[in-house]
Amino acid sequence: MEANKFPGPLTVEDVRKDIPLTSKYIYADNGATTPVPIPVVDAIKGYFVDYCSNVERGAYAIAARASEEWDQAREDVAHLLMKCKTDEMIFTRNLTECSGIVAHSLQEPILDMDANGNFGAGDPLVDWKPGDRILISDMEHHSNIMPWIRLAHRVSAKVEAVESSEIGLLTPEAFAEKMDKNVRFAAFQHVSNALGTIHPVKDIIKVMKEVNPDLLVYVDGSQGPGHMPVDVRDINADFYGFSGHKGCLGPQGSGGLFIKEEVMSKTDPLLLGGGTMMDVTYSNYKLRTDSISKRFAAGTPSIAIDIGLGRAAVYSAKQIGLERIEEREKMLSNLLVEQLDGVEGLEVYGPRADEHRGGVVTFNVEGWNSMDVALLLEEEHNILTRSGTHCCIPLMRKMGVHDKYGGNVRASFHFFNTEEEVKTIADALKEMV
Amino acid sequence: MDENEMKDKDLILKILRENGPMTTNEFDAYIQEHKDEIQTSCPDSSLRKLIWMKRQGFIKGKPVKEKKGWEWWVEE
Numbered sequence: 403m404e405a406n407k408f409p410g411p412l413t414v415e416d417v418r419k420d421i422p423l424t425s426k427y428i429y430a431d432n433g434a435t436t437p438v439p440i441p442v443v444d445a446i447k448g449y450f451v452d453y454c455s456n457v458e459r460g461a462y463a464i465a466a467r468a469s470e471e472w473d474q475a476r477e478d479v480a481h482l483l484m485k486c487k488t489d490e491m492i493f494t495r496n497l498t499e500c501s502g503i504v505a506h507s508l509q510e511p512i513l514d515m516d517a518n519g520n521f522g523a524g525d526p527l528v529d530w531k532p533g534d535r536i537l538i539s540d541m542e543h544h545s546n547i548m549p550w551i552r553l554a555h556r557v558s559a560k561v562e563a564v565e566s567s568e569i570g571l572l573t574p575e576a577f578a579e580k581m582d583k584n585v586r587f588a589a590f591q592h593v594s595n596a597l598g599t600i601h602p603v604k605d606i607i608k609v610m611k612e613v614n615p616d617l618l619v620y621v622d623g624s625q626g627p628g629h630m631p632v633d634v635r636d637i638n639a640d641f642y643g644f645s646g647h648k649g650c651l652g653p654q655g656s657g658g659l660f661i662k663e664e665v666m667s668k669t670d671p672l673l674l675g676g677g678t679m680m681d682v683t684y685s686n687y688k689l690r691t692d693s694i695s696k697r698f699a700a701g702t703p704s705i706a707i708d709i710g711l712g713r714a715a716v717y718s719a720k721q722i723g724l725e726r727i728e729e730r731e732k733m734l735s736n737l738l739v740e741q742l743d744g745v746e747g748l749e750v751y752g753p754r755a756d757e758h759r760g761g762v763v764t765f766n767v768e769g770w771n772s773m774d775v776a777l778l779l780e781e782e783h784n785i786l787t788r789s790g791t792h793c794c795i796p797l798m799r800k801m802g803v804h805d806k807y808g809g810n811v812r813a814s815f816h817f818f819n820t821e822e823e824v825k826t827i828a829d830a831l832k833e834m835v
Numbered sequence: 836m837d838e839n840e841m842k843d844k845d846l847i848l849k850i851l852r853e854n855g856p857m858t859t860n861e862f863d864a865y866i867q868e869h870k871d872e873i874q875t876s877c878p879d880s881s882l883r884k885l886i887w888m889k890r891q892g893f894i895k896g897k898p899v900k901e902k903k904g905w906e907w908w909v910e911e
């Protein structure tokens with residue numbers, strides 16, 4: 403896409419117009435998913451109405467257009483949201499699918515035909531040995547815990563959770579303390595969906611790789627790209643997954659996975675079939691070599707959804723601006739923390755210093771189940787928040803809010819939220835206590 | 836909710852009929868105590884079932900601020 407194709411940066415009002423839900427509700431559940439702006443809906447509709455056809459298959463004009471638009475979408479997502487090469491980026495349905503693809507690749511070596519025509523397994527990404535360890539953190543979402551428990555079970559490794567600090571921050575020191583050469587894989591989040599903390603993932607990876615340069619690291623960036631600028635190469639992650647339906651304002655059912663070029667060529671695709679191969683016989687196959695990342699696009703992809711995510715990448719990164727989104731989300735969440743801090747009967751979790759907090763604020767009202775609070779906020783004020791355990795049961799138990807409140811209530815913001823909305827949320831909560 | 840998940844519907848109706856208006860916390864405590872009889876996925880899901888049943892008109896629910904929560908009941 404041309405850099406100057408769109409006039410000026412969008413204002414908050416412009417974005418609110420593009421998201422009609424904002425005129426009916428105070429939508430503060432962007433940590434779960436974000437409403438999709440009309441230009442993204444139009445891009446999806448455009449595919450269905452104007453050039454609905456399969457990609458990388460037909461030779462006719464609209465099929466060629468579908469392939470071009472799909473490729474362009476992948477380029478936009480890779481370049482704008484993760485700053486990686488197009489061929490390092492795989493479309494997925496969500497973050498959870500990213501974890502599954504990575505887990506498979508760590509368990510099974512790539513099966514392919516070599517240059518001499520021999521079909522067989524290549525070198526494994528990790529040659530697991532007894533005593534090997536996998537590090538996660540104590541703040542992870544179930545989608546970044548369960549796949550590693552299963553992997554560990556299957557390769558006879560052990561999963562250990564690194565402790566976060568009191569404010570819910572993951573620190574290089576805590577990871578360094580747990581590191582040794584037996585740690586072969588680590589998986590942790592970039593931004594917490596339950597406390598809003600933005601972790602120093604680059605520094606964490608640096609200290610870990612100083613101890614074991616062969617360590618492979620997967621970052622769960624579900625709450626990262628789209629909410630802020632992310633440079634996966636600079637972070638030095640080997641794998642970085644994200645949800646397209648959260649920060650980037652993409653459609654539900656979209657996501658992406660970065661796999662470092664050097665790693666991807668040795669990674670076994672989870673699914674095989676149409677689109678992934680160069681040749682097939684009844685007894686072997688050769689994976690395609692023209693585009694390594696398309697080895698991971700088996701079968702007909704979610705073309706419209708992927709094209710929608712590409713349009714959302716342009717909308718969030720070029721038309722709004724990722725720095726502007728990050729700055730505004732921080733401003734809104736800090737404003738809410740300021741308003742709620744010190745109010746008797748309210749517990750507010752997570753960091754106070756704004757450098758560590760993204761657009762998420764979680765809290766509880768003394769005596770109330772967290773779901774009841776969210777229900778009341780909707781019933782009386784049209785405020786939409788998420789409540790419960792946020793798919794982070796171990797963390798909720800650690801925080802002591804699992805049994806006491808059934809988790810916590812989360813207000814999570816995006817660029818389109820306003821200071822007035824934050825004030826309405828704060829006033830509604832103050833009224834409750 | 837799919838059909839299987841909603842097999843709990845009759846059970847929830849029975850619980851609310853027998854225990855009169857229940858707050859969310861009371862209902863949750865009951866579910867925890869009878870985990871073996873009631874199918875749940877994650878802890879949030881049994882509470883969401885109440886909301887589903889209210890939306891479908893099977894039960895009633897309203898906030899009762901003095902009780903710091905919502906109350907749920909079956910209107911006969």
Ligand SMILES: Cc1ncc(COP(=O)(O)O)c(C=O)c1O
Nearest residue numbers: 496497498543545595622624645
């Ligand atoms: C930190 C984190 N990880 C993983 C996920 C799962 O993402 P998805 O629903 O896109 O699979 C979420 C979603 O809330 C999340 O916040």
